[in-house]
Amino acid sequence: MSKLSEAIKNKEFVITSEVGPPKGTNMKECLEEAKHFGDKVMAINVTDIQSAVMRIGSLATCIKLKELGYEPIMQMVCRDRNRLSLQSELLNADIFGIENMLCLTGDHQTLGDHPECKGVFDLDSVQLLAAAKGLMAGQDLAGGKLDGSPNFLLGGVVSPGLEPVELQIMKMEKKIQAGAKFIQTQSIFEPEKFRQFMEKVKHINVPIFAGIIILKSVGMARFMNKNVAGVSVPEEMIKEMKATKDKKATGVAIAARIIREIKPYCQGVHIMPLGWADTVPEIIKQAEL
Numbered sequence: 001m002s003k004l005s006e007a008i009k010n011k012e013f014v015i016t017s018e019v020g021p022p023k024g025t026n027m028k029e030c031l032e033e034a035k036h037f038g039d040k041v042m043a044i045n046v047t048d049i050q051s052a053v054m055r056i057g058s059l060a061t062c063i064k065l066k067e068l069g070y071e072p073i074m075q076m077v078c079r080d081r082n083r084l085s086l087q088s089e090l091l092n093a094d095i096f097g098i099e100n101m102l103c104l105t106g107d108h109q110t111l112g113d114h115p116e117c118k119g120v121f122d123l124d125s126v127q128l129l130a131a132a133k134g135l136m137a138g139q140d141l142a143g144g145k146l147d148g149s150p151n152f153l154l155g156g157v158v159s160p161g162l163e164p165v166e167l168q169i170m171k172m173e174k175k176i177q178a179g180a181k182f183i184q185t186q187s188i189f190e191p192e193k194f195r196q197f198m199e200k201v202k203h204i205n206v207p208i209f210a211g212i213i214i215l216k217s218v219g220m221a222r223f224m225n226k227n228v229a230g231v232s233v234p235e236e237m238i239k240e241m242k243a244t245k246d247k248k249a250t251g252v253a254i255a256a257r258i259i260r261e262i263k264p265y266c267q268g269v270h271i272m273p274l275g276w277a278d279t280v281p282e283i284i285k286q287a288e289l
Contacts, residue, residue: 052112
């Protein structure tokens with residue numbers, strides 16, 4: 001059983017973070033980022049060709065992290081592979097001892113650096129969870145029996161700020177029915193809206209980890225407000241970033257403040273540093289976790 005599985009079983013408050021694999025074979029910086037987390041986080045998400053930008057895959061990076069003693073959460077998106085390849089990759093992950101799996105649909109390929117490539121989307125995230133659950137039960141999507149089955153802690157994602165929120169809740173419920181044992185949210189910048197969302201999903205019987213992105217600049221805030229569905233950075237925060245001379249310290253303070261406000265309503269937080277991995281321990285400290 002993974003440490004994350006054990007923590008969920010014991011109803012502990014979970015802290016996770018993430019790294020992004022590099023565009024190229026030099027993994028030094030990526031693995032150095034993980035060192036900043038130390039023992040402050042329970043597990044490390046590894047993104048899967050994030051933002052549809054070509055780079056090293058999640059599995060290879062997860063293997064490297066595991067070799068260094070970290071507990072990885074492998075992300076897998078549906079954009080790039082059909083059901084044959086997705087199921088095969090799940091089996092590959094189990095062979096290398098990867099125990100945690102976060103299943104996502106994936107950003108559309110037109111948003112990335114190869115916009116002319118063909119998206120696959122043979123399965124969606126709910127179907128991928130169901131496929132993984134089926135493999136764990138010893139059967140593939142075609143009904144074929146497996147000679148040895150994988151064992152995963154499966155997770156899914158939700159966007160609490162995306163309207164209509166009822167559709168988000170319905171899809172989250174489907175993900176849980178398909179096998180998700182934890183849910184990770186899109187980035188939270190409005191604690192009150194998150195509280196309202198959590199009130200609507202209090203019937204959900206799996207832990208929900210609130211996503212926290214470290215705000216780096218006014219430009220980043222404006223970009224997310226315009227381009228990232230379900231994310232809304234309040235104008236007061238944008239003014240706060242605009243007025244500061246130390247954007248890194250202010251970004252840390254904002255992230256910690258959000259966590260302090262939302263932690264009574266969730267079972268964990270997932271901190272997405274986006275290159276500022278060195279700030280994660282300080283965020284955890286200021287958030288009084």
